[in-house]
Amino acid sequence: MKQTTGIDAALAARLLAGEASESEKERHRNRLAGDADYRSDWAQWLWVWDAAGTEEAERRDCDVAWTRLQRKTHSPLFLLKGRTLALSLAAAAVLLLALLLPLLWTPAANQPELLVTAGGDEIQELVLEDGTRVSLNTNSRLSYPEEFGPHERRVFLSGEAWFEVEAQGGRPFYVETDELLVKVVGTAFNVRSWPESAGVSVEVGSGRVEVHAGLEGAEHVLLQKGEGLVFHRGTQHLEHVPLNPNYLAWKTGQLYFEDTPLSEVLQTLERTYRRPITADHPSIFEEKLGGSFSHQSFEYVVEVLCATFQLEQSTVNGVVVLSRQ
């Protein structure tokens, strides 16, 4: 037991279990960066921790694979194939929306609501009364009336979802969240509203949407194909940003990178898997990645990154940190 230069077992456990204090984590990061002995000692702790969790990791892999298989064998998409085709041929408006909101949300009291919750690790596929198709991401809730009114269609979302909305003249489709109101003008778009992040973003795949900051629509922005915006929660302002090419990866399972700087790759991984990841040296962010991933786990993608750029990973309080080997 070479504890003199190494990491004390209780501290190692705290770091690995995400229980370490900020100052402990700070000291840990510094020593990892500057002390080779410390790094190799830490690698041992990590190895033991991983080994002790293999069974659990395998159980999770198995869950993921089972979900994937169910989507293959029981997919409502399969049943809807004819309809989907008809919709796209008719150039129906396609609305793509992903939102994550603080989980507490109260529906309007006067509407008879249907509430659908996607829990566990399965994405729910729904068809609304007007033919709108919805893929509801895990840990998300959608609330909508059993029948839409004659003048508008309105749904409330908490979490993340994909909508394909059939255009109906005179009956616009609205998606409401705590902070934004998205009006469908005939389009495909994506909205993300993670509770933990400083901004809410909207990205348009095709057509146009109108985004209102605040439900009363004090400030609004018209977005077109290939455009995106961020709503800054702090300043309550809307700002235009370019479209992230992988904004749909949460739904499609497909990630594509073409000469993409790692800074952007890591951001994409964070938003897709909702797992924090960073690197501890500026030069790492500048590396360029090309290639694609299809239905891969976060762990797998990170392993590929490490192998490709000769990096190593450690987990510091739940944040995956990439370092030079």
Add this chain to the structure above:
Amino acid sequence: MGNADQELMQRLAQGDAGAFETVFRTHYTLLLRYACKITGDKAAAEDVVQLVFANIWEGRKRLEVKQLKPYLLRATHNKSLTFLMQHQRQASLELLPPLAEEEVDEVDEQREEVVRLLIDALPEQRRRIFKMSRLDGLKYREIATQLGLSVKTVEAQMGKALQFLRSSLPQALKNSEVSD
């Protein structure tokens, strides 16, 4: 075992999704490792095993299988080879034994077994605390509340558990290889 398999297959033939899930969960990890060994590629192996089970579901009414495990391994083996051929990966197919069923990644299974034994060898309270943290992902405070302990105790027990695993695991793994 054989009987249980036949019963599962009967239920599966009738479209019982629960039976299908049981078959899947019982064999998934093993088949994944096996496919991984042949294809040398985890992503490909995942696809292969998905295909194996998707085919089983689609052909559930026609399947005549008495023993599931050998059947699944053979199907995985064949699908893996098909994958290699389709992707023209350099694998000399003759070198692969037609069915190496009994030795599918015994090493991995052994490692898991060794780790499990070591965890089981921890004193009861320490073992519970360690499992609650490592496997269930509970916070120290949650563990302390559930077990009626102080956070300090949980911390100390976690340190001891991890220390024990670190000092015992390498030797235990070595021993298990020798005894093989």
